[in-house]
Amino acid sequence: LWHNENIFYAAQDQFKEMLAGYHSPEWIDQRLYDTEIRNLQHFGYGVKGFVLSMIETAIELTEGRVTGSEIQTIVDFGREMLATPVELLPHVEEVVTALSQDYPTMVITKGDLLEQETKVARSGLADLFTAIEVVSAKTPEMYRAVLRRHNINPHHFVMIGNSPKSDIMPIVELGGWAVHIPYHTTWEHELVEKPANQAELYSELEHVGQLPQLIQELSEKQ
Amino acid sequence: LWHNENIFYAAQDQFKEMLAGYHSPEWIDQRLYDTEIRNLQHFGYGVKGFVLSMIETAIELTEGRVTGSEIQTIVDFGREMLATPVELLPHVEEVVTALSQDYPTMVITKGDLLEQETKVARSGLADLFTAIEVVSAKTPEMYRAVLRRHNINPHHFVMIGNSPKSDIMPIVELGGWAVHIPYHTTWEHELVEKPANQAELYSELEHVGQLPQLIQELSEKQ
Numbered sequence: 001l002w003h004n005e006n007i008f009y010a011a012q013d014q015f016k017e018m019l020a021g022y023h024s025p026e027w028i029d030q031r032l033y034d035t036e037i038r039n040l041q042h043f044g045y046g047v048k049g050f051v052l053s054m055i056e057t058a059i060e061l062t063e064g065r066v067t068g069s070e071i072q073t074i075v076d077f078g079r080e081m082l083a084t085p086v087e088l089l090p091h092v093e094e095v096v097t098a099l100s101q102d103y104p105t106m107v108i109t110k111g112d113l114l115e116q117e118t119k120v121a122r123s124g125l126a127d128l129f130t131a132i133e134v135v136s137a138k139t140p141e142m143y144r145a146v147l148r149r150h151n152i153n154p155h156h157f158v159m160i161g162n163s164p165k166s167d168i169m170p171i172v173e174l175g176g177w178a179v180h181i182p183y184h185t186t187w188e189h190e191l192v193e194k195p196a197n198q199a200e201l202y203s204e205l206e207h208v209g210q211l212p213q214l215i216q217e218l219s220e221k222q
Numbered sequence: 223l224w225h226n227e228n229i230f231y232a233a234q235d236q237f238k239e240m241l242a243g244y245h246s247p248e249w250i251d252q253r254l255y256d257t258e259i260r261n262l263q264h265f266g267y268g269v270k271g272f273v274l275s276m277i278e279t280a281i282e283l284t285e286g287r288v289t290g291s292e293i294q295t296i297v298d299f300g301r302e303m304l305a306t307p308v309e310l311l312p313h314v315e316e317v318v319t320a321l322s323q324d325y326p327t328m329v330i331t332k333g334d335l336l337e338q339e340t341k342v343a344r345s346g347l348a349d350l351f352t353a354i355e356v357v358s359a360k361t362p363e364m365y366r367a368v369l370r371r372h373n374i375n376p377h378h379f380v381m382i383g384n385s386p387k388s389d390i391m392p393i394v395e396l397g398g399w400a401v402h403i404p405y406h407t408t409w410e411h412e413l414v415e416k417p418a419n420q421a422e423l424y425s426e427l428e429h430v431g432q433l434p435q436l437i438q439e440l441s442e443k444q
Binding site for chain 1: 286
């Protein structure tokens with residue numbers, strides 16, 4: 001719905017600049033990624049976990065020589081990330097407005113509860129959605145629980161998202177319809193093979209503006 | 223339901239020991255508390271925000287001289303806190319088991335989503351609850367939304383908790399019944415005046431074991 005990954009990449013660029021005297025940007029990227037993955041199970045998704053991973057990476061890559069004021073700067077990156085205005089993707093506002101008149105619409109997002117609630121609130125779209133669900137991970141079990149809670153039959157459910165791993169594969173597994181709209185960057189961890197066998201339950205679009213026509217086609221098929 | 227605050231206090235004790243060469247324990251407590259309150263709106267409740275506040279406090283109180291390995295130790299405090307086994311309070315297991323047979327029971331907890339979900343899962347109690355709701359803050363609005371979502375009339379709702387600010391006052395405001403069971407420590411930020419006027423909607427117990435009898439009395443009154 002809104003720009004997100006680019007906020008992480010922008011902070012990561014500043015982080016690499018800070019450590020430029022110690023290591024190459026590629027190596028910093030690699031070590032930060034490894035730290036993030038190792039920390040996922042403890043810290044989950046979101047800005048706070050990302051900041052803690054940057055701090056750990058900085059300590060590791062400088063062999064402890066990183067200064068207090070540099071660490072403070074990393075924490076400040078996080079606070080800035082959280083304060084970044086929510087910038088809707090093209091077509092989102094009119095498409096969500098239109099679809100929400102004909103269908104119940106729900107945001108399912110993973111990550112930090114306060115962070116995601118704040119984002120939805122600041123997006124100006126909150127009132128258009130029937131429900132907003134923040135989950136700790138987008139697994140088939142988690143989707144199943146959300147759909148059950150809302151009495152939604154997966155066969156009548158369309159998920160739209162940019163992450164093959166989080167938004168597409170689990171839905172195809174549940175028998176729902178998944179619509180992939182790639183974002184120009186996708187975090188390495190979210191990349192998986194796209195669905196093959198169940199291709200009839202899967203669509204790919206270039207941008208959100210194409211969604212109403214697809215939904216129209218899907219509803220005529222049913 | 224389980225010990226929680228003491229995990230924060232234990233980490234805070236280690237933190238004070240680490241900075242003992244710089245400042246008195248009282249001053250460290252005070253500065254950490256101020257930092258936590260300032261950060262609440264950005265970072266919310268939970269271990270990750272607490273770790274970031276400890277890091278900022280350490281940088282501030284050492285005027286930036288805190289070392290990389292000390293910062294790493296603070297991050298490790300956080301990981302240990304998250305890994306601490308969930309230790310149920312006395313009577314909780316039998317009381318929740320008994321009450322859940324007669325009434326729908328729900329956990330409403332604030333803080334970090336992953337952290338709280340993990341705790342509920344590890345408590346062994348998850349299956350006893352009809353629902354588990356993690357919220358970013360325990361305000362009257364948030365309780366109202368949760369109760370509406372579950373079609374619960376506030377007048378038929380009993381909230382049991384240890385925090386006057388988060389568990390008691392908002393419920394009394396909504397017209398629900400609030401049962402205060404003090405924990406031996408309560409974070410300064412959660413302390414408020416107890417309800418006075420609406421005293422008939424409020425009970426105080428010493429421990430969870432006294433709850434079934436109170437619920438029995440309340441249900442006879444209705």
